Amino acid sequence: MLDLLKREVCEANLELVKKGVVIYTWGNVSGISSDREFMVIKPSGVPYDGMKPEDMVVLSIGTGKVVEGKWKPSSDTATHLELYRHFDSINAVVHTHSVNAVAFSQAGINIPAVGTTHADYFYGDIPCTRELLVHEVMDNYEANTGKVIIETIEKLGYDPMSIPGIVVRNHGPFTWGSDAANAVHNAVVLEKIAEMDYKTLMLNPSSEMKQYILDKHYMRKHGKNAYYGQ
Amino acid sequence: MLDLLKREVCEANLELVKKGVVIYTWGNVSGISSDREFMVIKPSGVPYDGMKPEDMVVLSIGTGKVVEGKWKPSSDTATHLELYRHFDSINAVVHTHSVNAVAFSQAGINIPAVGTTHADYFYGDIPCTRELLVHEVMDNYEANTGKVIIETIEKLGYDPMSIPGIVVRNHGPFTWGSDAANAVHNAVVLEKIAEMDYKTLMLNPSSEMKQYILDKHYMRKHGKNAYYGQ
Amino acid sequence: MLDLLKREVCEANLELVKKGVVIYTWGNVSGISSDREFMVIKPSGVPYDGMKPEDMVVLSIGTGKVVEGKWKPSSDTATHLELYRHFDSINAVVHTHSVNAVAFSQAGINIPAVGTTHADYFYGDIPCTRELLVHEVMDNYEANTGKVIIETIEKLGYDPMSIPGIVVRNHGPFTWGSDAANAVHNAVVLEKIAEMDYKTLMLNPSSEMKQYILDKHYMRKHGKNAYYGQ
Amino acid sequence: MLDLLKREVCEANLELVKKGVVIYTWGNVSGISSDREFMVIKPSGVPYDGMKPEDMVVLSIGTGKVVEGKWKPSSDTATHLELYRHFDSINAVVHTHSVNAVAFSQAGINIPAVGTTHADYFYGDIPCTRELLVHEVMDNYEANTGKVIIETIEKLGYDPMSIPGIVVRNHGPFTWGSDAANAVHNAVVLEKIAEMDYKTLMLNPSSEMKQYILDKHYMRKHGKNAYYGQ
Numbered sequence: 076m077l078d079l080l081k082r083e084v085c086e087a088n089l090e091l092v093k094k095g096v097v098i099y100t101w102g103n104v105s106g107i108s109s110d111r112e113f114m115v116i117k118p119s120g121v122p123y124d125g126m127k128p129e130d131m132v133v134l135s136i137g138t139g140k141v142v143e144g145k146w147k148p149s150s151d152t153a154t155h156l157e158l159y160r161h162f163d164s165i166n167a168v169v170h171t172h173s174v175n176a177v178a179f180s181q182a183g184i185n186i187p188a189v190g191t192t193h194a195d196y197f198y199g200d201i202p203c204t205r206e207l208l209v210h211e212v213m214d215n216y217e218a219n220t221g222k223v224i225i226e227t228i229e230k231l232g233y234d235p236m237s238i239p240g241i242v243v244r245n246h247g248p249f250t251w252g253s254d255a256a257n258a259v260h261n262a263v264v265l266e267k268i269a270e271m272d273y274k275t276l277m278l279n280p281s282s283e284m285k286q287y288i289l290d291k292h293y294m295r296k297h298g299k300n301a302y303y304g305q
Numbered sequence: 306m307l308d309l310l311k312r313e314v315c316e317a318n319l320e321l322v323k324k325g326v327v328i329y330t331w332g333n334v335s336g337i338s339s340d341r342e343f344m345v346i347k348p349s350g351v352p353y354d355g356m357k358p359e360d361m362v363v364l365s366i367g368t369g370k371v372v373e374g375k376w377k378p379s380s381d382t383a384t385h386l387e388l389y390r391h392f393d394s395i396n397a398v399v400h401t402h403s404v405n406a407v408a409f410s411q412a413g414i415n416i417p418a419v420g421t422t423h424a425d426y427f428y429g430d431i432p433c434t435r436e437l438l439v440h441e442v443m444d445n446y447e448a449n450t451g452k453v454i455i456e457t458i459e460k461l462g463y464d465p466m467s468i469p470g471i472v473v474r475n476h477g478p479f480t481w482g483s484d485a486a487n488a489v490h491n492a493v494v495l496e497k498i499a500e501m502d503y504k505t506l507m508l509n510p511s512s513e514m515k516q517y518i519l520d521k522h523y524m525r526k527h528g529k530n531a532y533y534g535q
Numbered sequence: 536m537l538d539l540l541k542r543e544v545c546e547a548n549l550e551l552v553k554k555g556v557v558i559y560t561w562g563n564v565s566g567i568s569s570d571r572e573f574m575v576i577k578p579s580g581v582p583y584d585g586m587k588p589e590d591m592v593v594l595s596i597g598t599g600k601v602v603e604g605k606w607k608p609s610s611d612t613a614t615h616l617e618l619y620r621h622f623d624s625i626n627a628v629v630h631t632h633s634v635n636a637v638a639f640s641q642a643g644i645n646i647p648a649v650g651t652t653h654a655d656y657f658y659g660d661i662p663c664t665r666e667l668l669v670h671e672v673m674d675n676y677e678a679n680t681g682k683v684i685i686e687t688i689e690k691l692g693y694d695p696m697s698i699p700g701i702v703v704r705n706h707g708p709f710t711w712g713s714d715a716a717n718a719v720h721n722a723v724v725l726e727k728i729a730e731m732d733y734k735t736l737m738l739n740p741s742s743e744m745k746q747y748i749l750d751k752h753y754m755r756k757h758g759k760n761a762y763y764g765q
Numbered sequence: 766m767l768d769l770l771k772r773e774v775c776e777a778n779l780e781l782v783k784k785g786v787v788i789y790t791w792g793n794v795s796g797i798s799s800d801r802e803f804m805v806i807k808p809s810g811v812p813y814d815g816m817k818p819e820d821m822v823v824l825s826i827g828t829g830k831v832v833e834g835k836w837k838p839s840s841d842t843a844t845h846l847e848l849y850r851h852f853d854s855i856n857a858v859v860h861t862h863s864v865n866a867v868a869f870s871q872a873g874i875n876i877p878a879v880g881t882t883h884a885d886y887f888y889g890d891i892p893c894t895r896e897l898l899v900h901e902v903m904d905n906y907e908a909n910t911g912k913v914i915i916e917t918i919e920k921l922g923y924d925p926m927s928i929p930g931i932v933v934r935n936h937g938p939f940t941w942g943s944d945a946a947n948a949v950h951n952a953v954v955l956e957k958i959a960e961m962d963y964k965t966l967m968l969n970p971s972s973e974m975k976q977y978i979l980d981k982h983y984m985r986k987h988g989k990n991a992y993y994g995q
Contacts, residue, residue: 120764150763172652178734181650190411191476192402245744246651274408284475287439303380304350420871421936422862504868514935533840534810580994610993632882638964641880669977705974706881
């Protein structure tokens with residue numbers, strides 16, 4: 076079942092390696108079926124080298140149980156499920172431990188919207204979540220990781236597709252998108268922006284960008300009168 | 306029409322990827338015809354992979370309208386046009402989002418002339434433009450990006466070919482040159498210098514170079530008694 | 536003798552180069568035989584290029600003497616021997632001069648446990664040893680390098696396999712593992728974590744992670760109820 | 766004439782590119798004949814791509830004139846000549862603009878001996894020269910670059926082969942060695958050490974290494990009782 080989605084998700088996992096945002100087994104990509112009943116995700120702790128579409132694991136969004144697949148699903152599965160259940164607009168989720176994004180998550184600092192590279196993809200600062208509390212870590216840790224992402228987005232009150240990524244405190248980046256390839260694209264862009272912003276903050280800790288520049292760049296690409304691209 | 310220029314501009318766009326100064330569609334190169342009537346530029350938002358000379362777009366310098374091509378031109382087209390209209394000595398323009406140059410543009414800091422690598426190519430600090438005002442962003446943003454580059458160069462009063470690059474505040478680097486390959490060369494050099502200068506400023510924020518060393522290195526390569534090269 | 540171990544150790548040495556954690560001859564891997572009587576180690580100062588299993592050197596753990604091999608063993612041989620003699624759980628040892636780990640060792644700073652990437656592999660800060668004293672350097676320097684690693688681990692009172700790496704003051708990282716491939720894996724991870732933590736400390740010098748997050752991530756992968764992987 | 770030396774010098778120039786310490790034409794390697802009568806050096810401003818031994822230029826050490834070759838010699842020729850004339854132990858010279866070494870030269874800071882990687886190759890801090898004076902730049906600039914290197918070494922009173930490299934203020938690194946390959950090796954090592962030390966100083970500006978550790982590591986590899994290597 077879901078052969079096309081499995082191919083897309085497998086391909087997207089391999090793309091993480093090609094783009095240099097994961098080493099070893101440090102990342103995972105999932106996608107949701109168009110009826111939003113099933114999630115396809117990378118297996119847990121299986122090397123990328125030689126990974127095939129048939130290695131992907133299929134789970135029910137409703138029950139969270141595996142419905143097909145020869146491997147156990149990614150240990151971050153519950154985080155992905157939370158995001159799909161809460162946000163109807165998200166069709167794919169990516170998690171990596173890319174260096175610069177992790178640095179922001181470890182430092183507990185938002186990746187600030189200080190340039191047009193950022194504004195072309197993310198309509199505002201990429202938030203760093205709060206630290207999880209002890210009981211949130213002890214029980215249902217992975218689901219709570221999803222919940223703290225949701226809490227952060229809802230408190231700030233924005234559409235998750237307008238800022239399709241976040242850094243989880245002491246952990247690392249999660250991104251999402253319209254499909255698996257797009258979510259990986261956002262993971263690569265988030266890492267590149269984090270690298271730019273790291274150096275920017277080193278050069279000038281009070282760097283900032285005016286709201287109207289953020290508006291302009293985001294809207295010329297994503298607004299209703301967008302004129303970027305074909 | 307302009308087959309040779311299309312090949313040069315296409316090749317120069319691909320060279321940006323090979324040199325690691327762009328990922329995805331984050332850059333564009335244009336060139337001007339020898340009669341300065343037409344500009345050839347990369348299409349907007351089209352992947353570099355598989356890009357061919359016939360994908361390039363031809364515009365009239367006078368009217369700014371597309372005169373040939375199956376794609377829409379780069380969204381930065383109006384910036385390129387401004388530069389060609391104002392500076393007769395510029396035959397090609399490059400825009401990238403290379404990491405270190407962007408860091409300076411986001412931090413709002415000139416890339417300082419503190420070494421001979423810089424002096425071999427750029428006769429003085431590479432300026433960072435002022436921030437665009439709200440009305441300059443709301444209307445004719447891309448043309449105004451070109452105008453603020455021109456304003457910066459004219460206020461400082463130098464020949465644009467003597468410092469063939471600039472960083473636009475909150476945006477990133479633009480470079481230019483005698484042809485498309487040369488403008489790309491300058492984009493790669495500007496990025497490498499930005500990387501050197503980032504680390505230099507981290508080690509010693511008050512780093513500087515004497516004017517006579519700048520003069521010597523620039524002139525031995527570009528002055529009338531130049532003796533660098535064959 | 537020990538053909539399989541020689542192949543594993545040779546392969547692991549070559550993997551250091553592929554992963555970019557050594558250049559030239561700047562690293563060495565050893566492994567111990569299952570009866571813990573013999574150590575197989577890379578020869579001293581021999582290039583990785585073209586290195587073969589039969590170039591490995593076999594030494595007696597008991598006497599520290601070479602028992603087979605056409606080359607002199609690594610100059611760090613005595614360090615490896617100390618570690619095998621003292622810790623029964625260590626089956627392989629790796630030494631590199633990878634850039635970010637060396638930076639911590641030169642700065643005399645522990646690599647702090649500030650993120651889950653770290654917690655997935657190392658159950659606590661990766662310590663930096665004290666400086667060796669003059670007499671420890673003048674006589675039996677390499678053995679004393681092993682002894683200061685042991686001293687550091689014993690003072691802190693942890694199982695060496697729970698934090699399978701250390702940085703030796705002014706020198707660089709040593710890692711170990713269940714076999715040669717695992718010890719190299721730990722060397723690559725330690726370097727990547729050091730890179731993340733370097734940037735983290737630059738962004739926020741007081742970065743830290745709660746003990747319960749460290750516990751959770753380490754235990755979900757290495758604890759008795761581990762559920763990471765297959 | 767000097768076919769073997771031309772091959773060695775050409776190969777060493779190409780190795781600079783392979784090791785990532787030069788881009789474009791930003792470096793040069795020379796070697797001296799065994800009778801110390803002739804220097805073979807890279808031509809000026811000629812791309813590395815496709816460079817052949819017969820492109821090398823031969824000059825007389827005595828007169829500084831070209832005696833063979835179809836190209837003009839490197840613009841840094843006079844610097845190389847000064848070093849050969851003054852130091853009998855130097856058989857090859859390399860100049861690059863590698864990023865981290867340039868950062869130290871632009872910041873005007875010695876590359877400090879704070880680790881054993883450094884101590885394995887350089888017996889003390891790698892000095893940064895003083896700034897050249899205006900008359901030293903106006904007349905015979907390249908020869909004066911050589912003279913300030915010599916002045917720095919003589920003031921500090923060490924054998925140039927014991928610290929086979931230096932950074933020239935506002936310019937970049939020069940290294941030397943027993944032959945062209947060895948001088949390139951030293952250029953690559955100097956750059957790697959500069960990268961380590963940059964990060965070390967960022968983490969802890971007062972990092973230092975005891976003299977006895979420097980002595981031990983340098984001597985175990987280069988002293989009369991050296992025991993590193995075969």
